[in-house]
Amino acid sequence: MLAVHQDVINIVQAKFLSAEIVKSIHLNVSALDETYNDDNRILALVEYNKTFALFVLISARKKPISISDLCIETVIPIDEYFSCDTEPIEESQSHIIFIITSKKIKLQFKIEIGIESSNFASEVIRSKEVSLYNPPVFVWLDKYIGTMSQLNRNSDLGEQSDTPIIRQRITQGTTAINRESMLKYQLKLKEPEFTEKQEFTIFVGTWNVNGQPPSVSLRPWLCYDESPPDLYAIGFQEIDLSKEAFLFNDTPREAEWQKYVMEGMHPKAKYRLVALARLVGMQLAVMINSQHYPYVKNVSYDTVGTGLLGKMAVWQFGWSYITPPSASVNCHLAAHVEEFERRNQDYKDINARMNFKRNPIAIKDHEQVYWLGDLNYRITDLTTSQVKTLVARKELNKLLKADQLNQQKERGNVLLDYTEGDIKFQPTYKYDLNTDIFDTSEKARPPAWTDRILWRGKGIYQVEYRSHMDMRISDHKPVSSLFKSEISVVDPLKFRKIHEDLLKKMDKYENEYLPQVTVDQTEVKYDLVKFREPQTREIIIANTGMVPAEFEFIKKLDETSYCKDWLRIIPYCGSINPGETCEVKFEVTLETSLQNIYDILVLHLKGGKDMFITVSGDCQRSCFTSSIAALCRINVPIMQLSEEEWRLAENNESGVLYSVPREIWLMVDHLYRYAGTVQAVAESLLLFLSYTKDPVIPFELHDTCIAAASNFQNCRQIILQRVPDLHRNVFLYICMFLQELSKYSNDNGYDARTLPLYSVTSCSGIRYVTRSRKTAGASRILSIISS
Amino acid sequence: MSAGPYNYSYIFKYIIIGDMGVGKSCLLHQFTEKKFMADCPHTIGVEFGTRIIEVSGQKIKLQIWDTAGQERFRAVTRSYYRGAAGALMVYDITRRSTYNHLSSWLTDTRNLTNPSTVIFLIGNKCDLEGQRDVTYEEASKFAEENGLMFVEASARQMGNRGDNVEEAFLETAKKIYQSIQDGRLDLNAAESGVQHKPSQPGRNNLSADQQASKDNCAC
Structure with a gap:
């Protein structure tokens, strides 16, 4: 059959990851749904890691020729809820209806009878059988559920490797923060490489001892099985009913019972106490075969009291074993038939209020949880004698239907997600002391399965669930359950190696992903x-x-x-x-x-x-940027000087040759002679005055000048007395030139007001400091002098 | 303050200093990549490398600054000393001049770091025994006199002293960690070179607010 549609299978396969294998397809399927009657649908059975899912694809044509023709319409995991069936169509010999149901979904397709349909149906049925053997995990379907009935996605079909994620994260520049989570993530991915599943036998027992002191060996209970369990989790309730016990939360009985427990454990193995937690007459002890003891880590426990003093007390205990943390919870919920709602509430309270200090995760987040205790749920709607009769006739099923826990659990009110094994033992409460006879007292309480053990989590297999009739000192019978539970055990050598490799890899990435x-x-x-x-x-x-x-x-x-x-x-x-x-x-x-x-x-x-x-x-030496004093000491263009000559001039060590620098004289002279076509030279003069190494009016006189700006005599005095000779020469020389210039203001258009302003910035030599203000002052000085 | 099993508790800042061509960058490369880098070009600037190590069960991230050895960069590389918890001072056993300059490097280190900074002297290129120019004893004496830790090593990782590269970096970290344990190193001091929390590499001495003055004077 495969050969028939191999080309189409290849196209359909392209819609999936390569690890998700298209096992079988069925073409030309039409839905028995009025709206989309005409669509060409394809059913595809896809396998990933021994889990199966049925995909309904809509094809753009009768026979798709590329993956862009295909669009995923619906995904149905083949799990315990999945079923398929066929129904004949009355008026048709050639077609039948193929019905798929899963939870709330019911799909009906019309398909042609033939080899294709029978092959496809048998593949689907076979896959359903496979899924019954290994509980399937459908995480891989999540990505398709998101794309259902949307446009085709052609990309992202390649194999994903771990590195791109790292790269992406590191590229985002948040390496330091993400490093730890990346490492955790990487370790999680590699967990199968350094862990192996080991099966541990776990004995879980619960007993309400009704305030009785221990007086008989517990071996009939704790050593019920031939081979020694790896771990015991033993819970007691009502160890001491005295007032003192409730008031002080302390009673010698607890130690006594614990002593009996330690003595009563399986003789074929040695056990060590992992931890013991107590709360008002209750206790939960976890003991482990001493060969495993060194591997126990992160032991933590907490107790939660609910309800009224003495009425009920709940406590629990969490422990982490090797990789996945597990928890066991012992509880004693509210008593009395009518208090089932109270019991439900107690259960919720325990979950809400539990807080493991060392490893603060909620009970439900533990990998494996064992819930034991006197849950106190009763049998309803039946009289004591009816119950007794049914017990005597061993019609436990009828009784179990009337069991409050079963009823409440079914309604989702309590212990949702928890599993309980089939109860094949008679009710464990209430017996006359030291007998196997149900309560014959005046109250004549109806018998009930008050003492229960449930579990939650992967890899837990209950070997046996039983009560122990020969333990007669209490009005309850003890209950126990033997489990075989898979626990991931870390191989420390492998772990260390993988961990170190990852660290090195991360170091390498981190260095590689530094900006370069x-x-x-x-x-x-x-x-x-x-x-x-x-x-x-x-x-x-x-x-x-x-x-x-x-x-x-x-x-x-x-x-x-x-x-x-x-x-x-x-x-x-x-x-x-x-x-x-x-x-x-x-x-x-x-x-x-x-x-x-x-x-x-x-x-x-x-x-x-x-x-x-x-x-x-x-840098080239330049008369611009030189000091006025040095320039007055040279009589040739600056470039023609030897290093030594220039050094002497700069240090004012050679003789003064001119009263103003030669360069200024040359420029002013040029301006004077060739008035009219002098723009470039005029600009040069201004530049020259702007960039002299020290301004014409020395820095230290700037403030004085500003202060004196409104007073002609003061200005005059400053210029004549305080400005160094060569600088004063330059200043006066420029001023006289400007004065001369202003005489011809009729011809050149300059007047005393505009001219000084035009040149003053540089000429006054006041620069480097807030120019506008000081310029105004300096220009005043200049105009006064020039007038 | 408690770190998860995969986190690191501290960051230590290291600097590697010494004359040009003594193999500073090769030591860094050997330490971070476990490879010998032949034909390593002169470092013109400050290279940066990182690795996580474990000391007494504590994960420590080393941030290593490998500085240019050229004399002309000396003034600039001085910026990088500040806040170093460890200083690896390197010379080349085949070139005496690089050894002779150690006192000048040491002076810089003492002046520019804090008293708790661990200084580790490394005589590099000890695989070139035939060209040896500085004896082990002489350098060892110098180290002792100046209270430095000392090892001869080879970034080329030939001969039996190749592992000393690893040792120099780790021993320095151990000593720093010990200073923290003893309370000699004040973690709160900005220049201790040790940080508690993971952070991006950066220099505390060169701040970001530097461009303001430049922008204003461009007129």
Whole structure:
């Protein structure tokens, strides 16, 4: 049959992951549903890890030719609720109705009778049988349920490996936080590699001892089975009914009973007490075969009291064994027939209020939970004699239907998700002391299965569930259950190796996923740098790493900026995606007197390394940016001076040759002679005055000048007495030139008001400090003098 | 404060210092990647590596800053000393000059770190026994006089001292951890070089608010 539709199977298979195998399909299925009658449907049986599901796909054509023709309509897991059936169609010989039911879903399809349909049906039935043997897990279906009846998804069909997740997480730059959870996740994935399932026999017992002291050996109860269990969980209720016991929560009886327990355990093995928890006449002891004892970890317990003093007390005990934490709960719920709601509430209270201190997880989140105790649920609606009769006639089934726990559980009111084995023993309450005879006292309580053991979790198999009639000292009979439970046992060697490998892998990833960039050069060299002639160099930062790299030039220790005044970095920060590059411009502009430029820039990657980029170049000597005093000492263009001559001039060690710098005289002279076509020279003069190493009016006089601005005499005095000679010369020289200029204001359009303002900024030499205010003052000085 | 079984409890900051070409980057690479990096280019800047180790059952994340050894970068790399819990000071046993410069490196380290910073002297390239220029005894004496831990190692991992690379990093961590246990190292001090919580690598001395002044003066 497979051969018939192999091409179509291949197309259908493409809708699924490769581990999800399309076992069988059925084409040309039409739904018996009026709305979508015409659609071509395909039924597909898909297997994943021995679990099966039936998919209903809608095909765009009768026979799909590509996976984009297919769309998943419905997913039905083949589990215990799944069933399928056929029904003949009256007027048709060729077609039958194929009915699929699962929980609330009932689907009916019309299919043609033939080899295809019989093959498909038998495959489905077979898969249903398989699913009965191993309880199926359908997590793998979740992803399809989300896509049902939506548009096709063609992507994401590849095999998933663990690494992309790590990479993605690390790429998001939150490695430090996610590392731990990633490691846990990775370990969880690898759990099968370092654990193995081991079967442990667990003896769970409960007994309400009705306040009686221990007086008989407990062996008939605890050693009921031939071979020794690996673990005992023994719960008692009503150890001591005296008032003192309730008031002080302390009674010698507990220790006595525990002694009997320790003595009564199986003689073929040695046991150690794992923990003992007590609460008002109740106790739960967990004992383990001493060979397993070293592997017990994270033992924790808590007790919860509910209800009125003495009426009921509930406590419980949690313990974690090897990998998955398990818990056992012993409880004694509210008494009396009519109090079943109270008992339900008690159960809820226990769940809500339990708090294991060492390992704070809820009871329901434990891998395996054993719930034992005097749950106190009774048999309803039957009289004592009716119950006794039914017990005598061994018609336990009728009685069990009247059992409150069964009824409440069925209604979902209590112990939902918990399983209880079939009860094949007669009610364990209430007996005349030291007999096997049900209560013959005046009250004549109807017998009931008050003492119960339930469980919840995977891998638990109940071997036997029984009561122990020969224990007669209480009005209750003890109950016990022997379980075979699968527990994942960690192989410490394997675990250590896998754990270490993972750590190394994470270290490696973490280093690999640090931002990485390279730059095409770490030495940026400039040609001779000249005054106000910008030069630009470019470096290329390439992201060679796996993650976006955020870069930024950062300042060095004790510096105020990430680069010197003469440099501009554009951009000085940014982000580069993996595989991409970013050009960074370094623009150098020289406006001060420097012999050379040199700086080491720190290029920092956020969350990563730093790189150093060295910027260097020689600077050309310039009369701009030189000091007035030095310029007055030279009689040739500055470039023609030897190093030594220039050094002497700069240090004011050579003789003064001019009263104003030669350069100023040349420019002013030019302006004077060639008035009219002098824009460039005029600008140069202004620049010159702006950039002299020290301003014409020295910095230290700026404030004085501002203060004196409104007073001509003061200004005059400052200029004549406090400004150094050469500077005063320059100042007066410029002023006289401006005065001269203003004489011709009719011709050149300048007047005393506009002219000084035009040049004053530089001429006054007041700069570097809030210009507007001081300029005004200085211009006043200037205008006064020039007038 | 309690760490899960897979978490790490501390972060220790390390710096690796020493002359150019003594093999600082190779030591880092050997430690983080367990590989010898032949033809390792000169570090122009500060490389960054990380690894998680275990000391006395505590997981510790090492953040290792491998600095450029060139003299011209010395002024800049001084920025990185601050807040180092451990300093690995490396010289090359085949080049005496790198050994002679140790006192200058040591001065920097003492001046720029805090008193509890653990300084570990590593004589690298001990696989090149034939070209040895500095005896073990001499360096050992120097270490002793200056209270340094000392080991000869080889990032190339030839010969039986290859494991000493691992040892140098681990012993440093042990000593730092011990300082914490003894209370000699104040965890609350910003410059202890030890952090309790995991965080992104970063330098505490170079702050982010640096561009403001630059932007203003670009007029």
